[in-house]
Amino acid sequence: MSEGLCPQCREPLTAGAAFCEACGAAVMAATGGASAPGAPPQSDPLDERAPISAATRPARPAPAAVPAGPRPCAECGGEVGEDLYCTTCGAKAPSARDHFEEAPAGWVAGVCDRGVRHSRNEDAMALAASDTPGEHAVLVVCDGVSTSKDSDVASMAAVRAALEVLRAPLPAGLGVSESADAAADQVFTRAAAAANTAVIAHSDPSSPNPASCTFVAAVLAGALLRYAHLGDSRAYYLPDDGEGRQLTLDDSMAQMLMAGGMPRAEAESSPQAHSITRWLGTDAEGVVPTVGRTEVTAKGWILVCSDGLWNYASEPAALREQIRAVGSSDPLTITQALVEWAKAQGGHDNITAALARVEGGTADG
Amino acid sequence: MAEFSATVYQNQFLPDGGTDVMAIVSVNCSGAGQAGTGGGTPGEVIIIDTSGSMQVEAMEAAKAAAIAALREIVDGTYFAVVSGNGAAFLAYPPVRSGPGMVPMSAQTRAEATYAVSQLSSGGGTVISTWLDLAGVLFQSVPQVTQRHAILLTDGENNEPPEVLDAAVGRAAGFFQCDCRGIGVEWKVSEIRRIAQSLLGTVDIIPAPHQLAAEFAAMMRASMSRGVADATLRVWAPQGAQVLFVRQVAPTVEDLTTRRTPVNDLTGDYPTGAWSDESRDYHVGVRLSARGVGQEQLASRVQIVVGGAVAAQGLVKATWSDDSALTARIDQQVAHYTGQTELAAAIQEGLAAKAAGQEELATTKLGRAVQLAKETGNEEATAKLRKVVEIDDAETGTVRLKRAVDKADEMALDTASTKTTRVRP
Structure with missing residues (x-):
C-alpha cells in the first residue's frame, strides 16, 4: 500500500490530510492509526493562537497496542483486503467516513453516522472546545443532499472550513450588545461563505446534480449561545429542567407548512417535508445564514443535529427524554446512544448528533 | 513493460432481495512489445493441410501463405512447419532426433521456404495427429514458453470426434492455435471447437488468393503479443x-467451464497471450441478498x-430501495448480453437450417437479425442478409433464402462470435 495514495480509492493524498479529497475516506483508518477517525490533524497552528484546541484528547482512550494492518472483517472475522472489502465474505469494511466520533473536550462530543438505509454518510460534523467546561465550544453540522454526487466529500470540506472561521472567539465588537451581534453575524456569514466555497470546490462542475448541503453552527461562549443555519439541520437548547427550545427554524417545506398553520407532526411527515429551501452549493441562491442568540443560564445541553436524528424526535421534550433515558452525563456516551436509538428507529437517513454541556450561570457576553 | 488496466461497467444497485450482479470488465493492455519481450521465448508452428483434397490451386496458395507467414516470424523465434494429411510430417526443420524447432534466421527462413515449396498433396485428413505433432515439437524446446500455431485445412476431419477432442484436450493450455478453413468442404463447428479450446480465432478463406495475406496478418498478430500468457482471476x-464468465469482445468465448480453482473462492480462466489490445469480460455473480x-x-x-x-476491477453490490437507482441496466451489460444472444442465435439458426428444420432456423435467424440491428452489429447484419431475406429487422421477420452460397453461410457462422463495442 503506497503511503501517498488513499487506501480506499487510490487517488493521491494531500500531504498531512486526514481525509481523502476524492472519496472522503479517513486516511488513518485503514492502518488502524492511533488518531481518532475523523479528527483533524493533531497539531494545528490555530491552537497556538486560540485558547481552544480541536483535539486535545482522543475520542476514546488510545488502545495500548495498535494492531498492525487492517482490522478483521466485522461480519465474518475474515481478512480485509487492500481494497477494503473482506476477502472472504465481501462485506465492505466500514470506512471512517461512515461513522466517526469527536470529543474535543470532556463536555463536548458528537457522533456522525451513515445510519441504516443509506449507502454513504453524507452528513459531516466538526467540533472544537476549550478544556474548561462551558468556556468556549463550536459545533458545526452539514447534511449533504443525497441526490447529488459528491455530497459526502463536500459536506466534510464544508464543516472543516466553517470550523476554521468559527474557532477563534467571536469578536466582542465595541462593547455594546448591538455591535457585538453585528460582528458575530459577520463571522457566521463568513463561516457559511467559507463552507460554501468548500462545497463548490469539492463538487464536479459538470454534474447535473452538483454537491450541496445544509449548514448549522453553534458557538457557545459562557452563557451566551450564538447560532446560524441554512436548511433543516438544527440547534436545540435542552435545559435539564423546564422547557427545551428548538433554536433554528428549518428552511424547509415542512416549516413553511407549519408557518401556514399545519400541526408539526403532519407537516414533518408530508411528502415534501424534507425539501429544503436554502442550502450551500453551486446552485444555492444566497448563502447568508439565519443567525440567532440566546442566553443559556440553566444547566442543560446544546444539541446540534441533522434530520437523521430529529426525524425520530422533533419536539424538544422528546429529545430531552431520549437524552435523559441514556442515564449518562458524558456527551460522547449520550450522542452514541442517540445515534444507536435513531438507527433502531429505522435509520432512514444519515445521523449526526453533537452535544455541549451547559453548566449554567449568568450571561456576560 | 506491459501495463494492464481494468474498468468495470455495472449498475451496482440491487433492489431489496436482489441477488444477481452483472458486470462488464474491460481489460486493456498497452506497452506489450514484441513477442518475447515479456521474458518468454516465442515458438511458432505452421500446420498446412496437404491432404489429397487440396487441388493444385489451393495447394499452391497454401504454400505461398506458409511462406508469407515465415516472412513475418521475427528472427530468433523458434519455429517448425508441419505437413498434415492422414498423419503429420515434420516438413521443416529436417531433423530426426533432438529439438524439433530451430530459431528463425535468414538461413533457416530460406531453408524452410524451400522445404515448403517442395510439399505436395495426397492422403486423408486426421487433424488429431497434426495437433499432437505440434505439441511434441513445442515440448522438444523447453525454453519456448509462448507457443502458437497456425492451422490450415480444407476438408472435414476423417476420424471420430472423440479422437480429435482428446487431441484438443492435450493441446489446450499448452499452445494456442489460430485456425483457417479454405474452400467450403470443411466443417465450421469442428474447426471452431479447436480454435476456441486453443484460445485462437477461426475464419473462412473463400478464395485461395486471399490466403497469403491472411497468414501474414495472423503471424504479425502473434508476433505482436509481448505478454506470453495471462489469466483472468475471479474471486467471489x-x-x-459465479454464474458465468465470458469474454464478450472482440469475440464471444464462454470461459465458465474452463475454471481452474486457485482456492475455495477464486478461480483462474485462461486468456492466452496479449498484444496491445483490449478485451471485455462479462461476469455474473449470484449473492445472498443483504439489507x-x-x-x-x-x-x-x-x-x-x-x-x-497486473490489474484489478471491483464488482460491487449495494442494496437500495430507490427504484430510480435499481431499475437502470448498464448500457455495456445490455449491449453484450444482446451480442452473446446474437452469436447463439446465428449458430443455432444455421445448425437448424443444416438439419432441415426450416421453421426453427427462420425463428432463430430472425431473432439474430433483430439483435444485430438492436446492438448495431452491421457486419452481422450484412452477413445475415446473404442467408435470409429480411422483411422487417425490427421485429425479426425473415425468410430463408432458397439459393445460398455455401461460403456466405460459413462466413456467417465463423463470424458469429465477433462482437461490436458500444458506441460512445
Missing part, C-alpha cells in the same frame, strides 16, 4: 455463485501475469 465471496443500505463486494476480477496481479 463465500456462499456466492437495504448495505454494500458488499460481489467480485474481484483480476488479470494475472506471471503469478502477479
